[in-house]
Amino acid sequence: MGTVAARKNFKLKGIEDALEMSDKELERNYKEFINPYFLQLLKLLKLNKRFKKAKGIKLWDTNGEEYFDFLGAYGAINLGHNNEDVIRKVNMIRETPNLIQTAIQPLAAILAENLAMITPGDLKYTFFCNSGAEAVEGALKLAKIATGKHRIIYCKGSFHGKSLGALSVTGREKYKKHYGPMVPMNTEVEYGDITELRNAINYYDDIAAFIFEPIQGEGGIITPPEGYLKEASELCRDKKIILIADEVQTGFGRTGYWFACEKENIVPDILCMAKSLGGGIMPMGAYIANKQVWKKGYGSLDKCLLHTSTFGGNAWGCAAAIATIEVIQEEELELAAMEKGEYFISQLKSLMEKHNILVDVRGQGLMIGLEFRNASTSNRLINNLLGSHNEMLNEYFGGMIASELANKYRIITAYTLNNPNVIRVEPPLTLTYSEIDYFVESLESVLKNFKGLSGMTIQTAKNLFAKIDREA
Structure with missing residues (x-):
């Protein structure tokens, strides 16, 4: 590959090939030509979704399942997808x-x-x-x-x-x-x-x-x-x-x-x-x-x-x-962001009074951060089972909560790069109040079922750290 002879015998692929690519072929290309470890991380967190359609705040995967994008490409989708x-x-x-x-x-x-x-x-x-x-x-x-x-x-x-x-x-x-x-x-x-x-x-x-x-x-x-x-x-x-x-x-x-x-x-x-x-x-x-x-x-x-x-x-x-x-x-989307943001933040803060794993809700407009107590301090079982890997677990803990929201409630979020215990919420400014309510209700369900989250956290972390240890 890369030589004159190889190029002569290689059939270039087009947009049609990308649209028709199977999941297996897609993962192969990521492993071979893009970033195999990024793919691995997404798979461990069960975030290796493949979306084929987007409109406003909504995304649809290849199975036709509908998702809500509350990440908004880190604040780049203020108008929603495909305006x-x-x-x-x-x-x-x-x-x-x-x-x-x-x-x-x-x-x-x-x-x-x-x-x-x-x-x-x-x-x-x-x-x-x-x-x-x-x-x-x-x-x-x-x-x-x-x-x-x-x-x-x-x-x-x-x-x-x-x-x-x-x-x-x-x-x-x-x-x-x-x-x-x-x-x-x-x-x-x-x-x-x-x-x-x-x-x-x-x-x-x-x-x-x-x-x-x-x-x-x-x-x-x-x-x-x-x-x-x-x-x-x-x-x-x-x-x-x-x-x-x-x-x-x-x-x-x-x-x-x-x-x-x-x-x-x-x-x-x-x-x-x-x-x-x-x-x-x-x-x-x-x-x-x-x-x-x-x-x-x-x-x-x-x-x-x-x-x-x-x-x-x-x-x-x-x-x-x-x-x-x-x-x-x-x-007047800036005014909409202010009004919806005030409502959103107030609803999220009400969850803090009920669930001590959620330690802070902060932000302005529709740029909101949810800070969670880290895994090693919030759950003794996790602390005992993972021992020396606790520090690394904290690096991915926000991603694990994001995984729970994505896989059980079809809500897309992500943790912030400099503070992995914080999930960022930056949806399109065009979202509705009913979509805000759905997010709050879903997050509350995650927090109520934190024991289940702990189980997910332990298994995901074990898989992740076993792989890291093998490659060390």
């Missing part, structure tokens, strides 16, 4: 050139103008890319060139992406330890601790930017203390430090506002966005900066192309983003 308005608008440009780098593009121009209208304050110039990590990379580079400084202050528990620059300002060692050295001159502070931030800002004189999430997503849906972001913003203004808001997960109505930093009237110098920007149809990312910062960074002929992206601002992606913004505005 018809977005698809219809994208189909309007089928004959439009998608990629021409040496020309001006009207769809990018309109999208950039719209973003300047809906983002906070004086944000003006937009750079288009394909993902949240790329948006963060571009924002970090802009901050450094605009200030002539290089230190970035970031928060413990943060998640800004897994490319090297973004990873260097991500606050979890698990994702960094194999890839060192990181990009140098980054300083970590405790999220929500204004004193620690102030001390860092006063100590260093080489700070280019402070990057933050208005709500930490992968950190476990962590909201900062009231007033923290406002005071952090003022500290940065006083010291002429660029303020970067990472709204990749919180943007476009998710938290009850167009952008979460609006809650405290924060106006960052640079704002990163992605995920739902493409309406769940196209991969789209961007960062937007105010005029002063952008001009200091790229405001001349010799510097205007220092940072570029081959697919950034492509016509199809821009069309999807324009349509997404229109749908959110016309349907």
